Amino acid sequence: MKEIIFAGFGGQGVLTGGLIIAYMAAQKDLNAVWMPAYGPTMRGGKANCVVKFGETVQEKVGSPIMEDADILIAMNEPSLDYLQFCKPDATVFVNSNAVRQDYDYPEGMTVISVDCVHLAQEAENMKGQNLVMAGAVIKKCSLFELEYATAAMCRFFESKGKGKYNDKNIKAIECGYRAVS
Amino acid sequence: MAKELMKGNVAAAEAAIRAGMDFFAGYPITPSTEVLEHLALRMPQENREMIQGENEIASMNMVIGAAACGARAMTASSGPGISLKAEAFSYAARSELPYVCLNVQRWGVGLGRLDSGQSDYMRETKGGGHGDYHHIVYSPSTIQELVDDIYEAWDVSEKYRCGVVVLSEGFLGQMMESVEIPPYKKREKPLGWGIDGSGKIGTRQSPDTDTLVARLRERTALIQSQMQRYENYQVEDAEYVFVAFGLPARVCRDAVDTLRAKGEKAGLIRPRLVWPYPVQAFKEVNPQVKGFISIESNDLGQMVEDVALASRVTSDKRVPVYCYAHSMGTPGVKMVMGKYMEVKNGSMKEVF
Numbered sequence: 001m002k003e004i005i006f007a008g009f010g011g012q013g014v015l016t017g018g019l020i021i022a023y024m025a026a027q028k029d030l031n032a033v034w035m036p037a038y039g040p041t042m043r044g045g046k047a048n049c050v051v052k053f054g055e056t057v058q059e060k061v062g063s064p065i066m067e068d069a070d071i072l073i074a075m076n077e078p079s080l081d082y083l084q085f086c087k088p089d090a091t092v093f094v095n096s097n098a099v100r101q102d103y104d105y106p107e108g109m110t111v112i113s114v115d116c117v118h119l120a121q122e123a124e125n126m127k128g129q130n131l132v133m134a135g136a137v138i139k140k141c142s143l144f145e146l147e148y149a150t151a152a153m154c155r156f157f158e159s160k161g162k163g164k165y166n167d168k169n170i171k172a173i174e175c176g177y178r179a180v181s
Numbered sequence: 182m183a184k185e186l187m188k189g190n191v192a193a194a195e196a197a198i199r200a201g202m203d204f205f206a207g208y209p210i211t212p213s214t215e216v217l218e219h220l221a222l223r224m225p226q227e228n229r230e231m232i233q234g235e236n237e238i239a240s241m242n243m244v245i246g247a248a249a250c251g252a253r254a255m256t257a258s259s260g261p262g263i264s265l266k267a268e269a270f271s272y273a274a275r276s277e278l279p280y281v282c283l284n285v286q287r288w289g290v291g292l293g294r295l296d297s298g299q300s301d302y303m304r305e306t307k308g309g310g311h312g313d314y315h316h317i318v319y320s321p322s323t324i325q326e327l328v329d330d331i332y333e334a335w336d337v338s339e340k341y342r343c344g345v346v347v348l349s350e351g352f353l354g355q356m357m358e359s360v361e362i363p364p365y366k367k368r369e370k371p372l373g374w375g376i377d378g379s380g381k382i383g384t385r386q387s388p389d390t391d392t393l394v395a396r397l398r399e400r401t402a403l404i405q406s407q408m409q410r411y412e413n414y415q416v417e418d419a420e421y422v423f424v425a426f427g428l429p430a431r432v433c434r435d436a437v438d439t440l441r442a443k444g445e446k447a448g449l450i451r452p453r454l455v456w457p458y459p460v461q462a463f464k465e466v467n468p469q470v471k472g473f474i475s476i477e478s479n480d481l482g483q484m485v486e487d488v489a490l491a492s493r494v495t496s497d498k499r500v501p502v503y504c505y506a507h508s509m510g511t512p513g514v515k516m517v518m519g520k521y522m523e524v525k526n527g528s529m530k531e532v533f
Contacts, residue, residue, distance in 0.1 A: 019186075019357070026186040026359045034186065034357040038212070039295045062435035064356055064428065067513040 001059060002143070005066055005082050006130075007048035008075025008095070013130030017073070018049035020134060024144050024152040025053035033061045046078055071141060073133055074099060075116070083109075093137055095129070112140055112180060119175040128172030135176025146177050184361050189324045190215035190354040192362065193283055193347070196328040197255055198223055200335055201367045202281075204247035204254040206232045206240035208262060211295050212351040213285035216257040237265035241282075245269055248278040249383065251375020253335045253368065257283035259351075260293055260301050263309070270344060271310030276387065277396075279338035281331065282316070283347045285354040288478070288509035296509035297351030299427055302483040305346045306456040313397070316346040317404060318456040320426035324358040326453075332363050339372060341404050348455065350427050350478070352511055404457055411459035412451040415441065416466045419448030421524060424488045425476040426452045428511045433476055436517040447521060455484065463491045472501040472531070474524055476517055482506040482532065489533035501531040 002025075006018035015036050022034040032053040037046075050066045069086045072079070076098040083092070088108045096113040105111050114136045116129040123132065131153070138149050150173055154166045187195075194216045197205070205220050207213075217233060224231035230247075234240030240256050247254035256266065263284050273280060284305060288298025305318050317337060319330040330347050338345040376383030388396065415437055416422055423433040430451040440447040450462045450473075473492050475485040482504035489502045505512070505520040512520075523529040 022357065023186055026184065029184065030359075032186060032357075032359050035352065036355060038351075038355050061358075061431075063432040063511070063514050064352065064358075065432070065511050065513055067515065 001061065002051075002053055002055060002071070003067070003069040004051040004071040004073065004137070005048060005069045005085065006051065006073045007046070007079035007082055010043045010045050010047040012047070012075045013127070014047050014073075014075055015049050017130035017134050018051045020131070020153050020156055021137070021143070022051045022053065023156045024138075024149055025051075027152045027155070029057050030054050031060050033064045035064045035066075048079065048082065071137060073137060075130070075133065077103070091141060093133060093140070095133065112136065114176065114179060119179055120172060123168065123171035123175045125168040125172045128169055131169055131172035132176035132179075135173035136180045138173075139177045140180045146174065149173060184359040186357050187324065187360050187362070188215060188355065188357045189327055189349060190285060191219045192324050192328050192360050193257075193331055193349065193354070194219040195223070195362055196331040197281070198227060198229075199363050199365050200332045201253050201365070202229070202255050202335070203252040204230045204244070205256070206234045206243040206247075206254075207256045207258060208234050208237045208240050210259045210262040212287060212297070212354050213257050213259045213262075213283065215354070216283060216285070237262045238269055241266035241269035244280050245273050245276070245278060248273065248280045249276065249376050251372045251377075255281040255283065257285070259285050260287045260289075261291070263301065263304070267310040269310075270316070271312050271314060273344055274310075274312070274314035277342040279335065279342055279344065281334045281338060281345045281347065283331070283349060285349045285351060287351050289480075294509065295351065297353075297355075297428070297478065297511060298509050299350060299429070299478040299483070300480070301348070302455065302477070302479065305348055306458070306487070315401060315404075315456050316344045317341065317408060318454060319345065319347045320452055320455045321347065321349065321353070322427055322430045322451065324353065324356070324360045327353060328360055328362065332366075335368070337408070339368070341400055343400065343404065348427065350511075352428055408454055408457050409459050409461040410453035411462035412453060413462055413465050414449040414451065416448035416450060418446055419467050420446040420471050421474060421521060422448040422450055422466055422470055422472075423474050423476055423517070423521075424450045424452070424484070426455055426484070427478075429476045429478055429507070429517075432512055432514055432517055435514045436521065439514060440518060440521060445521070445525075455487075458487045458491055460491045460494055463495045466495045468496045470495060470500055472503055472524055474520065475502065475504045476507070476512065476520070477504065478507050478509070478511055480506055480508050485532050502533040503529055504532045505529075
C-alpha cells in the first residue's frame with residue numbers, strides 16, 4: 001500500500017496532482033482511493049488530498065483517511081503540518097520556491113527539494129508546477145515508468161476535454177522526472 | 182467492464198440510472214450535491230425526469246407521486262435535508278410505496294457541519310417520521326458497495342413495498358475510488374398496482390386498517406428474516422469484536438489485521454444493512470467473547486444500542502458492550518487500536 005499526501009494552497013493544483021497519481025494507479029487496475037480535504041475553504045487557503053493505492057491488483061485500500069503516509073508533497077510551508085501524518089521514514093518533496101531551506105525535518109525522513117517554478121518555466125508551463133512535482137515523485141519513488149505516466153495523464157486530461165494541453169503537460173512531468181535521480 | 186476512478190456521489194447517481202430510475206427529485210445540500218449535478222446532466226440524456234424541487238419535502242412528495250404511478254423514483258440529500266422529508270416518508274410508508282433515498286451523511290445536530298459523519302443512524306434505522314414504519318437501510322463501506330446497493334435497491338424496495346435508504350457518508354460521497362459501473366437494467370415484471378389512469382388499480386384502493394396493519398407486520402417480519410446481511414471477520418475465536426459500518430468499518434478491518442499481527446484476538450462484525458439489524462452475525466461470534474466495541478462517527482454513540490440488543494444472542498452470559506464515538510470525520514487505525522487497548526486494560530467503561 002502506498003499513501004501519498006499532496007498539499008499546498010488552493011490554486012496550486014494539489015487536488016488535480018493527487019488525482020492524476022490516483023488515476024495512474026487505477027489505470028493499472030490497482031485499487032486506488034483519492035480523498036480530498038473539503039469544507040468551507042477558499043481560494044488561496046489550505047488544500048490537500050490523500051491518495052492511497054494497492055501495490056498489487058489484489059491489495060485493497062482499507063481506511064481512506066490521512067494517517068501513515070509514505071510520501072508528503074508540500075507545495076508550501078503550511079503543508080509541512082502534515083509531517084505528523086507521515087511514516088518515520090517517509091519521503092518529503094518540498095517546493096523550494098515556497099518552503100525555507102533550513103526547515104527542521106524529523107530525523108529519518110528523506111527530503112527532496114524541487115525547484116517547481118524554474119522547472120515549470122523550462123517546460124513553458126507555469127501552471128504545471130503540480131505536474132513537475134508529480135514527475136519528480138514518480139521517478140524518485142519508482143511509482144510508474146515515465147512513458148506510462150505521461151500516457152495515463154494524457155488520457156486523464158482528454159477525459160476532461162483538456163487534451164489540447166497534453167504536449168505542455170508532458171513537458172512539465174518530464175522536467176520534474178529528470179530533475180531527480 | 183473496466184474499472185473507473187469515480188467520485189462516490191457521481192457513481193451513486195450513475196448507478197441509479199443503470200438500475201432503471203425513471204424519476205429523481207431533490208434539493209441541493211453539501212455533501213450530496215454532486216448527485217443532483219450528475220443527474221441534471223444525465224437524466225435528460227436518457228429521456229428521464231429530473232427535477233430540482235422548490236425544497237426538500239416537495240421533492241419527496243414528488244417521489245411519492247411518481248412511485249404511486251409505478252415509476253422507479255429517488256431523492257437524495259444530507260442530514261438536515263432528510264429531516265425535512267420525514268413527513269413524506271411516513272405517508273409513503275402508509276401507501277406502501279417503494280422508493281430510494283440516498284443520505285450522504287454530514288456530522289452534527291441542527292445544521293451540523295460539512296464534515297463527514299454517521300449522525301443519522303438512529304433516524305434512518307428507527308423510522309424518522311411519525312407512526313410505525315421502517316426503511317430498509319443499506320450501509321456501504323466502499324464506492325463499489327454504494328453502487329451495488331443502489332443498483333439492487335428498487336428490486337428490494339418493490340419486492341417488500343418498503344422504502345429503502347442508502348446510508349452514505351460525506352467522505353464516501355466526496356472521495357474517488359476504482360469502481361465498476363453495472364449495465365443498464367429494467368424492472369423485470371410489471372408491478373401490477375401502479376396508478377395507470379384507469380381508476381381500477383392504484384393506491385386509492387388501499388386496504389382497511391386491520392388488513393394494512395397485518396400486512397405491515399407480516400412484511401416487517403419477512404424483511405427481518407430474509408435481509409440479514411453482514412460480513413464477519415475473524416470473530417470465531419475473537420476476545421473483542423469491533424462492530425462498525427461504512428467508512429469506520431474499513432478502518433476497523435485494518436485495525437483487526439494489525440492487532441492480530443501483534444497476537445491480539447480482535448474481530449469485526451460489519452453490518453451491510455443496519456435495518457434490519459444483522460442479529461444473525463452475533464450468533465457466529467465466539468461465545469467466550471469478552472466484549473463488543475461499537476466504533477461510530479457521531480458524538481453520543483447510536484448503533485451501540487443495537488449492538489447491546491444483538492449481543493444477547495452471542496452467549497448465555499451478558500457480554501459487555503463498549504462504544505467509541507469519534508465525533509466528526511472518520512477515526513484512524515491507530516485511534517481504533519488505542520481504543521481496543523483501553524477496553525482491554527479496563528480504562529474504558531462499558532456502556533451496556
